[in-house]
Amino acid sequence: MSAAPPPAGPPPEIRYLFIRRPVLAGVISIVITLLGGFAIRLLPLSRYPQITPPAVQVAAAYPGATAQDVADAVAAPIEEQLSGLQGLLYYSSANASDGTMGLAISFDVTRSQDLAAVDVQNAVQVAVPQLPDAVRQNGVVILKANTDILAVVALSSSDPRYDASYLTNYLKLFVEDELKRVPGIGNALTFGGLQFSMLLQLDPARMAKLGVTVGDVATAVREQNATNPAGRIGREPAPPGTELTIPVTTLGRLQTPDQFNDIVVRAKADGSLLRVRDIGRAVLGAQSYDFAGRLNGKPTAFMLLYLRPGANAIAVRNAVQRRLDELSRGFPPGISAVIPFDTTPFVTASIKEVVFTLLEAMALVSLVVFVFLQSWRATLIPMLAVPVSVIGTFLGLLVIGFSINVLTLFALVLAIGIVVDDAIVVIENVERIMATEDVPARIAADRAIRQVAGALIAIVLSLVAVFVPVAFTGGVTGEMFKQFAITIVIAVVLSGLVALTLTPALCALLLKEAVEAHTGGFFGAFNRWFARVTGGYVGAVDRVLGRPRAWLGAVAVLVILAGVLWRRVPTAFIPSEDKGYFAMALQLPDAASLQRTQAVIERVEGFLRQEPAIRNIVALAGFDLLSRASQPNSATIFVNVRPWEERGPGQSIDAITGRINGRLFGMRDAMGFAFNLPEIPGLGATSGVEAQLQNRGGLPVQDFAREVQAFVQAANQLPAVLGVNANFRANVPQLYVDVDRAAAKARGVKLGDVFGTLQALMSTLYVNDFNLYGRTYRVQIEAQAPYRQTPEDLGQLYVRGSNDAMMPISALTRTQFKSGPTVLTRFNGFTSALITGVPRPGHSSGEMMNQLDGLIRSRFAAEGLGISYSGQSYQERASSGAAGLVFALGLVIVFLVLAAQYESWSLPFAVLFGVPFGVLGAFLGIWLRGQPSDIYFQVGLITVVGLAAKNAILIVEFATELRSQGVPIRQAAVQAARQRLRPILMTSFAFILGVSPLVVAGGAGAASRHSIGTTVFSGMLIATTVGIFFIPLFFTLIRRLAERGRAETPSAVEGRP
Missing domain, CATH: 3.30.70.1430 (Multidrug efflux transporter AcrB pore domain)
Known part of the structure; x- marks a missing residue:
């Protein structure tokens, strides 16, 4: 009993519709192409899609604290509340000896950054009561981290009057907000701590003589540098006849150093006043001097620009430059703005290289098709069909929210070799029918599409089955897989649609009566060579079928070799590129x-x-x-x-x-x-x-x-x-100050005053805020520079004891040098x-x-x-098992699709047994070239799986059809191998040559192109030159086993009592 033939494709009325109405087919293809071209202008352009795991940053400051103090008192309480947050990957904090704490929290790529920030905010609020008062006063800042740096803007000056502090504040006041408003900018951040600050630089010696403490100064500043609303005269309810309502104003926050110098610290009954100017001076300085920026050797202020998710990096960079040029016209003489560090040239260059590779691939594919078909008319058909599928893919990318990036463009480079296959299969079959049956092109097109429609549908479904599971993997690797896989799927589906509509219509329109094969010149030599290759191939297939056990042993050796290479080839995450x-x-x-x-x-x-x-x-x-x-x-x-x-x-x-x-x-x-x-x-x-x-x-x-x-x-x-x-x-080296707490208490000194004085005069004490240029800045207390240079300077710091007596801190402390972390x-x-x-x-x-792990153990x-x-190393470890899972899942889905297509559980094995040859070739290629198994290799391997299955489908499909017509199994296998050799070699070598520019690529992004190019080139080379000899063997053995099982089943049933 022979199996039912596979589906013949679309119904006759639909199949013949486009052959009879080629204009309709052309209109459909033109509309797809136009919409795809329009989508190109709307799609964002970037090196990679949005695959960076969302991160949230927490910043806090504990002025004067050591790194250990910050870690224990600030970082630890907050970190204790983070475990268990949804999607949390890991968190790390840096606690510095300047009192700052920076905590970075990374989440899974599927987690919304907005929701993650809310979770972190809630967790931090739980920890805030445990934080020191100084930390709470300075505030705990929670930010959604921007990681996609677009460029660095630098503001420099040839005029020595404009120092780094002036440039930093000018940049923040007049440039930062303007660039934040540029469409596509996610954030603009002025770098460093040189923002304005009102510094009350105190003289500890004068303070000691006059009996003034840091606390006295801070209290006076808080009292006199404050906003004090005073109400209105004539406000309602008011007596009848009130005609005016006048606001009452008072002096609010101070603004100038002179005003701060006039702050009264102490007033006596005799009317004498002690002001800030009597114990120090107020100056408009910087919040911190612990940072200095330089551009090519000159003091410079820097601002980091971050790209908004989904924005076009090139367009945003150009818009920033235009806005900077406009702002520069209003800069003071001698100040200029430049962009010294820019990530977009690499984006531009790498995408240009891939686009150039795309054009090279199309040219090489055209050459292969022309050599095989030997007719410019026949060559023109796939060259018209391919752009429809490739350009139309951009419309699909726009609909699903993807961008133009190296992953989607790599997918299109590979798709050229895939989508041309469908057109070639149709054209080659049309020309064969025209030559053997002597019928016009229109009739030949109808017969050809009827014969190959089932194979085309099977190819499309199997390729989709390979790539769709990839889109459901998680993490950064899954997001990269998804970009590549979905692009291929869109191109393949469009290619199948074009092959069933436009290609037969073009065949009926462009192909003329069959011409005699070329016998002279280049084509004559090629035809004679190909005839010898075909004869040799058919003879080799016949010999393989004659000794199945021996050749199955050879297959087993090759499979074992592929497994050995799978284990021996080292792994990596992503190749390191020359980014400029x-x-x-x-x-x-x-x-x-x-x-x-x-x-x-x-x-x-x-x-x-x-x-x-x-x-x-x-x-x-x-x-x-x-x-x-x-x-x-x-x-x-x-x-x-x-x-x-x-x-x-x-x-x-x-x-x-x-x-x-x-x-x-x-x-x-x-x-x-x-x-x-x-x-x-x-x-x-x-x-x-x-x-x-x-x-x-x-x-x-x-x-x-x-x-x-x-x-x-x-x-x-x-x-x-x-x-x-x-x-x-x-x-x-660290100076450890050991406070004698018992002595301090005995002398009526508050421990808080001791530590507060140390913090304020050895570091800075944030008191409150003042306003300048419409912004809010800090008021800080610090000691004048000569009083914080040596350990002996601690002897000049005083606190107030019992009976208001001033006491040197050195009398209450012991100092010694220790070592610790900064x-x-x-x-x-x-x-x-x-x-x-x-x-x-x-x-x-x-x-x-792996070796570091072993060293630890x-x-x-x-x-x-x-x-x-x-x-990056975390992501590499997290994705280590993803490739195998995706590979296995893809094979299972392909098997199920083919089983449904052929209505057989056994026949799909004949297709899948051709996949190991492609896998062997892929691993052999990167092993010989010394490349690791990285993410580009993995996406290339998935492609090889689909294409190796495609080659097998072409043989198995026709062998199955011949068998359904009563042809013996072995003869059907040999005849199918002979008949399908030409389209297999044509499509395979079109793909192999199409991806060859990736193998020898140079310039920006060459490493990633080498990885994916070597994988698919070597994989398809082995699958084509070795695998096709064994596909007929697999078909023969599996078909015999299936038919033997069906023959034995009835007798077994009839033998029951």
Whole structure:
């Protein structure tokens, strides 16, 4: 009993409708193309879609506190409330010795950032009562983190009158809000702490002589720098005849230094007054001087611009430049604004490269089709059909809310080779029927579409079945898969629609009577060669069918080899690209001042300018990018290089950073290294491995620091590790002040006065606010600079004891130097050290992480150390099992679709058994090229699965049809292999050559193109040159088993009693 034939496709009246009415088919295709072209103008343009996990930041300040104090009193109470938040991935805090705390909380990519911020807000409110009073007074700020940096705006001046403080405030007052209003800007943030502040710089010696304390000054400021409403004269209810209502005003908040100098601190009965000017001076200064910015060696104010989700990065960047040009016309003479650091050139260049690859792919596909079809008329048909599917895909992207990015464009590059297949299958069959049956093109088109419609539908459904499950995976990897997979699905569905409507209509319209095969010239030689290839292929297939056991053994060997490669190929998350910019981290010896840091930056800028490829140098003294904390002995430098086309050999980012690191390693008074930034903004600080070494055993800070250094030394000896660094420093000199609490109480001194005086005069004390230029700024108390330089200066700080007697703090304290951290970092509630590093060439980040895990287990777990991963490394670990799951799910769905298509549970195996050849080729290609299994390899592998199944479908479909006509199984398999060889080779080599530009790509984004290009190129090459010899064997064996089972079933039933 033979199986029912597969579906023949659309009903005859629909199938013939478009052949009879080609204009209708053309109109439908033109409308699709026009709408797709219109969608291109509306779609946002970016390097990547919105795949960065949403993050929320919490900032607080505890002036005068040490890093340990901030960690214990501020970070820990807040972190305790975070566990259990919906979608929480991890959180980390940086607690600095300047009293600041920055807490970054990362959520799953599917979590709404708005809802996550609300959750964090609620959690922080629970912790606020546990925070110190000074922290509550300064406020706890909760922000939705923007991670997609668009550009850095710099304001500099050639006039020495305009210092960094003036430039920072000018930028914040007159530029920041204007740029925030540019459509597409998510946020604009002026960098540093140089905002205006009214500084009451007190003289502790004068205060001691006059019997004044910090508390007296703060009380006077709060009382006299305040808004005091006084009401209205004549307000209702008023006596009859009241004609006027006049507001009553008083002096409210003060504005000028003179007004603050006149604040009365104390008044005596004799009428004498003690004012602020008598014990110090009020000056309009900056809130903090712990940061300094430089652009190409000049003092500069910087502002970070962030892109709004869904905005077109290129258009927004251009709009910002236009607005800056307009604002610059009103700047004071000598002040200019530039954009020294810009991420959009990489976006522009990488997308241009992919678009160019897209055009190259179309040209190469056209060449392959022309060589096989040997007719410009026949070649024109797929070249008209392909743009409809490709351009129409943009309409689908607009409808579902996607953007134009490298993932969707990569999908379209691969889609060219896929969508042309459907048209080729139709054209090749039409020409074969015209040649063998001697019928006109219109009749041949009808017969051809009737024969191949079922195969076309099966191909479309199987490809959709491969890619649709990908869209349901989670995390960052799932979002990237989704962009790629849905784009392919849209293109494939449109391709199937075009193949069933436009392509047969064009065949009937353009193809003429069958011509004799070329016998001379290039085409004659090609035809003779192809005839020999066909004969050799058919003979080889016949021999394979003659010895099934031996060849099944060979297949088993190949499958085992694919499994071995699957396990041996190292893993990674995403390839590191030459983005046209990089960063540097500098760290001076412990306790080095900001002035020393700036001096080191000047030297580094000197040898950076020796690199001809470097364009701009943005230096931030006092900021540590890796820990996201302010440290006077740290600096971060961002470097922009020239465009890719202007750089010569040896001027890639890797080459430049290699030379710079060589110079940095030779510095004696500072340590530093240059590194590539993450490929996806917001996923960590570097593009390498980012680990968090956690103190889970509660070791003292100094002991933990020693373990961290031991771990770093051991990690640098691992085979997969090129270099590892740790940012944890616990030996920074600190002056410990031990307050004799009993003595203080005995002398009537309040402990709060002691600590408050230390905080105010050794750091700053935030009192209240004042208004200037329509903005609100802080009023702060601090000691004059000469009184906070040495430990002996503590002897000049006084507090009030019993009977109003002034007492030096030195009489109540003992001081000694100790060591401790300037920044204490915590990760998921444990003290931690950030470990950053890069794998050795020939090894991957996955290998490096596995070896770090092994090192912890073997040597450091007993000491209470644990390791976790953050940023890009966290996402790599989280996605480690996603590829296998997606691969397996795709195969299951393909099987079910084919089972429904063929109404058979066994026949789909004949198709799926062709997939391992493509998988083997994909792994073999990246293994030979030394590439890891990254996310681009994974999406390429899914593509190979679908295309390998497509090749098998073409043979199995026709073999099944022949078998249903009574042809013996072996003969049907051989005949189907002969008949479908030409379209298989034509479509496969069209795809292979179409993706070949990805394999040899250069310029921006080349690494990602190499990864996906090598995967699909090598996978399809093996699937085509090796797999097609075994598909007839699989069909024969499975069909025989199926028919034998059906033959035995009736007799078994009849044999029952």
